[in-house]
Amino acid sequence: MKKLRVGVVGVGHIGSNHARLYSKIPPADFTAIYDIDLARANAIAKKYGTTATKSLDEFAELVDATSIATPTSTHHEIALRLLEQGKHLLVEKPITENPQHATELAELAARNRLVLQVGHVERFNPVLSALEARLTHPRFIEAHRLSPYPNRSTDIGVVLDLMIHDLEIILHLVRSPVQNIDAIGVPVLSRGEDIANARIRFENGCVANVTSSRISPERMRKIRVFQQDAYLSLDYEKQSGEIYRRESGKITRDKVPIEREEPLKQQLVSFIECASTGREPRVSGFQATAALELAVQITKRIGSSG
Numbered sequence: 001m002k003k004l005r006v007g008v009v010g011v012g013h014i015g016s017n018h019a020r021l022y023s024k025i026p027p028a029d030f031t032a033i034y035d036i037d038l039a040r041a042n043a044i045a046k047k048y049g050t051t052a053t054k055s056l057d058e059f060a061e062l063v064d065a066t067s068i069a070t071p072t073s074t075h076h077e078i079a080l081r082l083l084e085q086g087k088h089l090l091v092e093k094p095i096t097e098n099p100q101h102a103t104e105l106a107e108l109a110a111r112n113r114l115v116l117q118v119g120h121v122e123r124f125n126p127v128l129s130a131l132e133a134r135l136t137h138p139r140f141i142e143a144h145r146l147s148p149y150p151n152r153s154t155d156i157g158v159v160l161d162l163m164i165h166d167l168e169i170i171l172h173l174v175r176s177p178v179q180n181i182d183a184i185g186v187p188v189l190s191r192g193e194d195i196a197n198a199r200i201r202f203e204n205g206c207v208a209n210v211t212s213s214r215i216s217p218e219r220m221r222k223i224r225v226f227q228q229d230a231y232l233s234l235d236y237e238k239q240s241g242e243i244y245r246r247e248s249g250k251i252t253r254d255k256v257p258i259e260r261e262e263p264l265k266q267q268l269v270s271f272i273e274c275a276s277t278g279r280e281p282r283v284s285g286f287q288a289t290a291a292l293e294l295a296v297q298i299t300k301r302i303g304s305s306g
Helices: 013-022 038-048 056-061 072-084 099-111 126-134 158-174 263-277 285-305
Strands: 004-009 028-034 051-053 065-068 088-092 116-119 138-146 178-186 195-202 207-213 220-227 230-235 240-247 250-255
Touching: 004 013, 004 056, 004 263, 013 028, 013 038, 013 065, 013 263, 028 038, 028 056, 038 051, 051 056, 056 072, 065 072, 065 263, 072 088, 072 099, 088 263, 099 116, 099 285, 116 263, 116 285, 126 158, 126 220, 126 230, 126 240, 138 158, 158 195, 158 207, 158 220, 158 285, 178 285, 195 285
Parallel strands: 004 028, 004 065, 028 051, 065 088, 088 116, 138 207
Antiparallel strands: 138 220, 178 195, 195 207, 220 230, 230 240, 240 250
16 A cells, blocks of 8 residues: 655644654655745754755645644634645644634535544543443542643643543534533633633533643543443543442442553554545534533633623
């Protein structure tokens, strides 16, 4: 099978990791990168044996599929140009700044039969596969995502930066319309909120309590799911988990077997496969738009409560 020509637009912190992995994935022919910082582009291109291009149009001529890892405010314009030129896209999350732009991209990709995948990387964490295999009917979900101040992605608040990962996963697990939202958030070092909490009630009765912070001294990425017969506690960071069950009037505790993998690598391998075969991506433009809509609603609640 002919190798898929892949590239990366934006080779900052996240994009350089895409470049590192594309250079190692056998079904990919890593042909080009583009970044407005040409010195940075040349350095990354040299490191991974590819070509640094001077314009987006020059870049588009060299690729069939690409990752977009630029600031969120630029996603819509870059993705639109590349979709119009027939390119399959993996856009880092959040897909765009607003749901209208996100819907436009998702619909354009669908019309042109192009893959539009969005970088909700936790969907490729083996922890989530372990959770899905044991999920029946979640009643209460608690998610914590904490990190030190990043000095990047500060053009958006912590809801769009970090919490959106958990929101997308929760929508995927619960599969019920949102009934109401309570939210609070506080800006500390940024213009937008740096710490936030949202309590989301779904029409099927499930409740999710989600906390995100990017001013924490520690890193934490955990989810706990309570259902009728069991309680699952999973750690995305450590790729470990436990399941608690009620058996014969007692609570039993077992380790959840998890095969460790690099989620970003699994995401890129999946993207290449989808772009090569036309298979539906695990997180499509439409699914990412739903997560963005919920994140924007939460951000608005925070703004109105401040």
